[in-house]
Amino acid sequence: MKNKAILFIAISMIAIYAIGQKQGQARIDSLLQQLTRSKEDSNKVKLLNDLSYTYRTINSDEGIKFGMQSLSLAGRLHWKPGMAKANVVTGINYHYGKANYPKALEYYLQSLKINEETGNKSGITSSLNRLGLIYYSLSEYAKALDYYQKSLRMARESGDNTAMQDVMINLGDIYQKQHDYPKTLDYFNQALKINQAIGNKTGCARALNAIGYVYRLKKDFVKTHQYSEEAVKYYESDGNKQAMAAELEDIGDLYRQEAEYPKALKYLFKALRLQKELNDKRSVSYNYGVIAYTYFLIATDRNKTILNKLFAGNKPAAIKRSLTYVDSSVAIQKELGDLYLLQDTYISTSQCLEQIGDYKGALEFYKNYITIRDSVFNLEKDKKLTQLSMKFEFDKKQATDSLQHAVENNLNQLRLQKQKTFTYAGFIGMALVAFLLFVVFRNYNNQRKSNLRLHAAQKEILEQKERAEQSEKFKQQFLANMSHEIRTPMNAVMGMTNLLIDKDPRSDQQHYLEGIKKSSDILLHIINDILDLSKIESGKMELEKTDFSLRQTIEQVIVTLRHKADEKGLYLLSDIDGRIPDVLIGDPVRLNQIILNLAGNAIKFTEKGSVQIKGILASGDPSSVMNIRFLVIDTGIGIPEDKLETVFESFRQVNASDTRKYGGTGLGLSISRQLVELYGGEIKIESVEGAGTTFSFALNFQTGSAERLLQHTSSQANMDGRILNGLKILIADDNEYNRIVAYDTLKSKADVEIESASNGHEAIELLKLHDFDVVLMDVQMPEMNGFEATRLIRTNLPSPKKDIPIIALTASVLRTDLDKCRQAGMNSYIPKPFNASQLIRGIAEVLGIKIRTLENTIEEKKTGSSDKSLVTDMSYLNTFCEGDRKKMQKYIAMFLQSAPVLLEKVNAALAADDFIMVADQLHGFKTKFIMMGMKNTGSLSLILEQHCRSDSKPATIHSDIKALLRDVEFAVSELK
């Protein structure tokens, strides 16, 4: 049965293909026949143009071939309208068939030139419109707008309604790109009216489709469906199958977005049939991709109703179906040689497979992606080279043309003179020969020179590039060093300011101190910016992966910028999509930095209105990977089209004078962009001069754990310094002021005894004489630096002094430098400039002292959880055993048997401080936690196992492990 059905589908698919091939071929055959019969050359040009146009979707290489033939024939006939048209059709083949925009642009420009020469108004209108389209494809919207408006004016003048509606649709598209929906709808509705008036059905359909799409963007899907369905009817009654197919595909895609998968598939397959009938391979391949993605979504959707209905709940079968369509899509893309589409297909399939944990499949597709990416890169390189050599050929041709022109002129003069006087003929002839020789030689020389110039230019470019790279390296090194050098004295400035503020100053003094504090905060901010940028550029920036609250991160940005916005009377708003869970996994510090920079920038350049921060769930869902799009929308001065590219360059603002007016280093945007790129995203800008700018970027996140977040945040809270009471601390720092800052900060917060040393030697001497609990060691000191001193302490001092905890104080935050600290034998580090909390926490951690605030939270959590609910949950085991009591008992017995062994071994290992042993014991228990439904205990165990295996264990590790063991004890008593 099943096999027969498949066979039937296969046969009908082949049949449909054959029909499509026939239809396209029929038109071409008839055109070719007419061509052989045609006697008149201008008619041949027309037919050739028609052929070229017909081939555009079937085979653009052929299309280009016929276009060129037409061009040369029309050229020989000096028939300008034919030439103009030939240029247009060739351009269309390059534009839509090859996506070779520079080539297409060249042909469109040529058609405009010819039409202008002959004053052919409808021709000019069409050429201008085409030019608008090509700039639209190139995303150069200002230029596109300009051409469209010119075209519209021309069409109005000549009362060309068909052209008018066409341009209006294109104009609407441009405004749509800029999110100006009222204007967009205005143009589309005008186009619709014109089409209704002139009875242009396809035109009506196109306008309806366009209007529908605007509503889709506005998320008014009911209206979208209304307009789209109406458009389908118009296309159908006009017999415009190609457009009808595209419309059906759109509707299908919309249903996919609405998670109405069966409806989506219905429409997509309808479209597919038409596309095959038309033999429109590119659309077929694209549609296959959409179908594949729809099946993937069916497979992975948390709501399993559709999966159950279509695949009897068999997820692998759905995935397999999806991959079959990917394969079909790939096959066509290979046939078409569309590397760009292929590249997209490979990478998105790889990402989908990675998402469902099919790493092997993901790797396969990723490998293919890399191969294609390399070819695309080579292709781009070749394209650039071709462009260069084309430019060269063009210059050469111009030179030859002017030469010919000169020769012809001379010949004409010669003829005239010949008629007048024969006597001069010989002389003039000789002069002409001499002149010709001279011109030819000059031309040859010019060519040779320009060849040489080209080589020289290439060489110079290479040299300049090398020099630039070299100086870029120096710049980075210099910046990194400078920021490091500046951070050291900044530590003293900021530390002492904080100390003074705590000393209850007079109100006028308070005022000055606040000034110093604020200014040094800004200064530190700038230094950090510079350091970040050089870190990113040298590839040393690493992104953290930690649980964080997205809404809190955005709120932080709002709080930081609130007063700036208030000062200017701006509304500062934020809006996070309700579907995004609150806790995500990512790097909150960097995300904050990106959005803070973008929003801060927006406030700077906005005089009235609002700055809005938005977060939208663009795709994916909280159970797997989410793609979240962030938008920063302002109503400011906007950015001129031609400056959009330069906005991100380091040290640059749009006008150099803006730096004085708006302040800032100009680094913020550059850093934001590079951070987003590091995250695998891209910042996009859309701007309308005078109306505002929207910066947006999309990043991938996974849902995080609120529990882990709670532990994390409580560890960042303000520290109670009294936990250090009674300690004896040694501070080694060559900078007197920094010693004072560390000394006074600690003294003001805790009752501790402190000794100071100004270099490594002194520190070691003091250590020999007295007993200390901990050493704070500056890394860079004269005579003996912190690394050396630490090494000597670890090797030369007698036990237990050689094991004293040593904390590095360092102005460097580079991973490599921190690694050096560890290698030298230091236990941890505190970055400069530090505040009191960081200092207290750093010391408490290496000494294993419980931190006051953290302890409280953990206590609260423990009592909360054990009171409220059970540790175990039998629902998983019940499902797993399909309700078989006996089997359930077997697993419970296994757990009860192994639990005491775990408790005993872990306790023994803890007593011996053998954390690897603890980790190994926990490792073997993972499945047991799963089977007993101990979800929280399981994830806690995983984290603890990692902590146990890592060098840096949190101070709470002992108590955390004990808590886990308590969970196991609870479980045992629940299960008995």
Add this chain to the structure above:
Amino acid sequence: MDLDKPKKIFIVDDDAMLTEALKDYLTRRTPNEIHIFSTGEDCLRHLSQNPDVIILDYYLNTVQKDAANGMEILQVIKKHYPDLHVIMLSNQERYAIALQTIQKGAEQYVIKDENSFGKIAAMIREF
């Protein structure tokens, strides 16, 4: 639908709960023949019995310290039986490890969680 052909499956893991549960799951619908080994070395000694699939834990030396880990065992298996299906099991969701095991010839890298039994069963059905 045809019943799946029974297969000979080796499970190599030192976690008794896991091996027991996996055995239960894999014999539920199809009378697969399951052999359980707690070390990789033990599994290697029985390779001549020609299993169809081996399910191999990545971290094999938590109980016996001197035992070889899953990666080493995988390499030995693949050296002698390059076409044998090996599914790697692991506690940790680490893309780098997954990549390594697959490059070394593992069929798939499966994270131990609530869904891993189903995933493995589906994969074996495909072999």
